[in-house]
Amino acid sequence: MNDTLANTEKKTAYILTLPAVLLVFAIILFPIFANVWISFKEVELKDIRIPEPRAKKIVKSISEETSKIKILYKLRNSSLIQEIRDVSFQDNFPKNFEIVNLDPRCDYKNYNLKCEFGNWPAKYRENFQVIFETNDGSKIDKKKLKSIKPKLDGKSDNILLNTNFTLKNFKKVLFDNEFIDLLLTTFYYTFFGTVGSIIFGILTAQMVNQKFYGRTFMRSVLLFPYVAPVVALAYTWELLLDPNSGTLNSLLINYQIIETPINLLGQKYIEISVLGFDFKLRLALTTVIMFEIWRYFPLAFLFILARLQAIPKELYEAADVDGASPFQKFFKITLPQITAVISILFMIRFIWNFNKFEDVFLLTGGASGTRTLPINVYQQGFAISDIGMGSAVSIVIVVLLLMFMFFYFKLLGKRVDEN
Amino acid sequence: MKIKNTILFSLIATFFLIFLVSIWKVLATLQGLTIKTFNIEIIFIIGFLISLFHLIFNDKIKPIYKSIIFSSLFVIFDGYLIQKLPVWYNVGTFLIIYFFVSKINKYNFTNLKEEHSTQVILFDFLTLFGILFFSFVILFPFYMMLVTSFKTQIALLVNPLDFSINFAQGLKELFNSYFVIFKSYNFGKYIITSTIVSVGTVIITLLFAIPAAYAVARLNFFGKTFLSTSILIIYMFPAIVLVIPLYTIFSQLGLRNSIEGLLIVYTATTLPVAIYMLQGYFKSIPKELEEAAILDRLSWFGIITKIIIPLSIPAISSVALYVFMIAWNEFLFSLMFLDNPNSFTLSRAIQYLSGDAETPRQYLMAGSVIVTLPVLFIFVYFEKYLVSGLTAGSVKG
Numbered sequence: 112m113n114d115t116l117a118n119t120e121k122k123t124a125y126i127l128t129l130p131a132v133l134l135v136f137a138i139i140l141f142p143i144f145a146n147v148w149i150s151f152k153e154v155e156l157k158d159i160r161i162p163e164p165r166a167k168k169i170v171k172s173i174s175e176e177t178s179k180i181k182i183l184y185k186l187r188n189s190s191l192i193q194e195i196r197d198v199s200f201q202d203n204f205p206k207n208f209e210i211v212n213l214d215p216r217c218d219y220k221n222y223n224l225k226c227e228f229g230n231w232p233a234k235y236r237e238n239f240q241v242i243f244e245t246n247d248g249s250k251i252d253k254k255k256l257k258s259i260k261p262k263l264d265g266k267s268d269n270i271l272l273n274t275n276f277t278l279k280n281f282k283k284v285l286f287d288n289e290f291i292d293l294l295l296t297t298f299y300y301t302f303f304g305t306v307g308s309i310i311f312g313i314l315t316a317q318m319v320n321q322k323f324y325g326r327t328f329m330r331s332v333l334l335f336p337y338v339a340p341v342v343a344l345a346y347t348w349e350l351l352l353d354p355n356s357g358t359l360n361s362l363l364i365n366y367q368i369i370e371t372p373i374n375l376l377g378q379k380y381i382e383i384s385v386l387g388f389d390f391k392l393r394l395a396l397t398t399v400i401m402f403e404i405w406r407y408f409p410l411a412f413l414f415i416l417a418r419l420q421a422i423p424k425e426l427y428e429a430a431d432v433d434g435a436s437p438f439q440k441f442f443k444i445t446l447p448q449i450t451a452v453i454s455i456l457f458m459i460r461f462i463w464n465f466n467k468f469e470d471v472f473l474l475t476g477g478a479s480g481t482r483t484l485p486i487n488v489y490q491q492g493f494a495i496s497d498i499g500m501g502s503a504v505s506i507v508i509v510v511l512l513l514m515f516m517f518f519y520f521k522l523l524g525k526r527v528d529e530n
Numbered sequence: 531m532k533i534k535n536t537i538l539f540s541l542i543a544t545f546f547l548i549f550l551v552s553i554w555k556v557l558a559t560l561q562g563l564t565i566k567t568f569n570i571e572i573i574f575i576i577g578f579l580i581s582l583f584h585l586i587f588n589d590k591i592k593p594i595y596k597s598i599i600f601s602s603l604f605v606i607f608d609g610y611l612i613q614k615l616p617v618w619y620n621v622g623t624f625l626i627i628y629f630f631v632s633k634i635n636k637y638n639f640t641n642l643k644e645e646h647s648t649q650v651i652l653f654d655f656l657t658l659f660g661i662l663f664f665s666f667v668i669l670f671p672f673y674m675m676l677v678t679s680f681k682t683q684i685a686l687l688v689n690p691l692d693f694s695i696n697f698a699q700g701l702k703e704l705f706n707s708y709f710v711i712f713k714s715y716n717f718g719k720y721i722i723t724s725t726i727v728s729v730g731t732v733i734i735t736l737l738f739a740i741p742a743a744y745a746v747a748r749l750n751f752f753g754k755t756f757l758s759t760s761i762l763i764i765y766m767f768p769a770i771v772l773v774i775p776l777y778t779i780f781s782q783l784g785l786r787n788s789i790e791g792l793l794i795v796y797t798a799t800t801l802p803v804a805i806y807m808l809q810g811y812f813k814s815i816p817k818e819l820e821e822a823a824i825l826d827r828l829s830w831f832g833i834i835t836k837i838i839i840p841l842s843i844p845a846i847s848s849v850a851l852y853v854f855m856i857a858w859n860e861f862l863f864s865l866m867f868l869d870n871p872n873s874f875t876l877s878r879a880i881q882y883l884s885g886d887a888e889t890p891r892q893y894l895m896a897g898s899v900i901v902t903l904p905v906l907f908i909f910v911y912f913e914k915y916l917v918s919g920l921t922a923g924s925v926k927g
Contacts, residue, residue, distance in 0.1 A: 123830045124751035127741035131801050138798030139764055142775035159778045318660040331913050335668055338909045340859040342877040343898030347675045356690040436646035437653045466768030469861045485770040492774050505771040
């Protein structure tokens with residue numbers, strides 16, 4: 112009795128979860144595996160269309176013979192790399208048409224021309240010509256002839272399904288693709304974006320955790336950048352920072368802080384001298400990181416504020432009795448209480464920043480030294496149309512992510528053990 | 531000690547004042563005033579003197595008179611003697627100094643002698659500074675977006691610093707950019723597409739997520755722990771690594787440029803969060819209710835529709851709003867899958883608009899306002915639900 116009850120429960124559970132599991136599997140897990148497959152192939156954007164036999168029909172009249180007509184079919188294989196097997200061809204003609212010269216591959220019956228062209232290799236082209244004659248000598252309507260479209264059919268392999276594999280993509284990704292530079296840019300972007308948003312999150316959470324007039328309003332305002340659509344925000348920033356008529360540059364020039372406008376999103380390096388040391392700052396990258404921090408510190412703020420509000424008041428009261436200063440209270444009570452949240456946040460934000468595509472894409476498109484790995488996936492896959500390369504870069508991202516997760520959990524485990 | 535604290539207090543207060551006045555000057559510049567310098571030296575000297583005199587005269591003058599005297603002095607110096615500026619600017623300055631003096635009012639020589647007094651002062655002023663600074667930094671781009679959409683091309687080029695809204699030109703002129711993008715750029719259609727996609731995603735996600743979350747929360751089955759941990763791991767997986775395989779598969783299946791394709795992808799990517807948020811809530815519903823229902827011979831369908839859903843309306847609405855916002859804001863997939871203007875969503879349409887360098891920026895900003903407003907409205911109106919949903923995971927850890 113009990114056993115069957117447990118069985119029904121199991122069955123119900125599978126029925127309830129199955130739709131969600133199947134959908135997630137098809138759209139999220141399967142593509143990740145598909146990436147591995149594609150990354151070992153030489154595939155370009157144009158190849159993912161399944162190759163088809165095509166024919167362009169051209170009708171030509173023959174001079175001085177009005178009852179005769181020449182029809183030229185420009186036949187071709189739409190794919191540049193794949194063959195099509197067993198191509199068959201069919202075209203219909205008006206009821207008074209007789210064929211003059213019949214190609215050995217073809218058959219003309221019931222005003223229907225049927226041909227078997229066999230196999231077409233990649234890039235195959237042929238000009239196939241037939242001449243017709245009307246049996247009653249009437250005039251030929253060329254337009255009507257043209258409007259009848261030939262039907263072609265053939266078998267072909269889907270390039271994604273064949274088993275030709277190559278290591279070329281990975282070789283290119285790791286050795287020809289300025290890989291180190293790409294990694295470094297991604298790392299700077301991810302690391303400083305994460306750390307910055309957490310620092311701002313701590314500051315704002317600490318701020319809103321105190322009582323002041325308009326605190327609830329402040330809390331919603333602080334979340335605005337996080338909830339608003341990235342497209343709108345990115346273009347607003349672009350206008351704000353525009354070197355020609357952007358507000359920021361105009362303001363700075365107006366107050367005579369700078370003399371010529373700075374192209375914050377389009378300049379790769381800027382020379383800065385601090386205490387006699389000259390160094391180059393990656394300007395566009397810094398701007399993009401600023402945007403990143405601006406947009407994502409609200410999440411850190413929200414998490415940290417929730418944690419701050421859960422810290423028992425007694426801790427602070429006891430500290431007051433002991434005569435602790437505000438800074439001591441912050442460093443000795445608040446900070447240790449929020450380290451757990453901060454480490455979780457660090458992981459979440461690090462992973463998400465590592466994969467962030469939209470923000471950089473909309474602001475700079477990956478130009479002026481802001482090309483990160485996700486941008487590279489897009490550039491390889493869609494700008495250069497090399498799907499295989501794009502997939503290979505995706506795989507690099509996944510591997511790095513898994514490595515990062517692994518180390519992070521190991522470190523976290525160690526710390527828990529020590530405590 | 532007393533002198534050191536007095537000087538420190540005055541310095542901190544002065545820096546705060548400089549910040550306040552500078553922000554006000556920036557705002558005034560953006561309303562079309564010509565202010566070429568901040569006059570930081572003068573504000574510094576006046577601010578320092580105000581803080582110092584405040585401490586010295588602390589009890590001798592009534593606070594309200596003191597505030598008025600200090601503010602008037604500042605306005606006379608800064609607004610009339612040095613830069614001749616209009617009345618509204620000076621009224622603003624007056625109010626700012628009034629606010630400032632009332633803020634420093636609670637400090638006097640007695641509490642400056644207390645332990646850690648400078649740190650307390652620093653903390654207080656940093657908080658105030660932070661509130662103003664972050665409000666400015668966050669709200670300014672939104673303000674700019676709105677004002678730019680009300681401008682004309684010429685006005686924008688003539689004076690990029692003028693951020694005032696000219697109401698005198700009449701409503702029709704004011705909303706001109708909005709009329710144009712609806713008429714010539716088809717934004718009505720994009721709004722409809724975006725709405726269909728977002729609402730559709732919410733409905734399908736809930737249809738899939740509620741049963742699954744119920745099973746994870748309540749039923750015992752093989753693979754349950756695996757499922758609930760993999761939900762979170764899958765949530766961590768980035769959209770950018772899915773894009774290429776999905777693009778190729780969708781191309782071959784003819785799902786690109788279709789609303790169905792977007793719906794499938796959006797549902798799949800929001801499902802893990804939805805299940806995670808819902809199952810946490812379902813676990814908090816008392817089990818006894820369901821046990822009674824089982825005695826009444828209700829099927830699982832009956833349990834979910836008659837007990838679980840009515841009891842978790844707040845959680846379900848929070849998930850629904852969250853999913854709506856994700857789908858509405860989504861950009862990456864709509865960029866990859868849509869290249870026919872007939873099937874664009876709002877985000878994709880704005881990006882397409884910006885791709886043409888000829889597009890005037892006020893149209894771009896009008897589009898941005900249209901895509902931003904619904905989200906901000908939903909967020910402000912339902913903030914409570916959304917925030918509890920957003921932090922669901924954090925309070926535990």
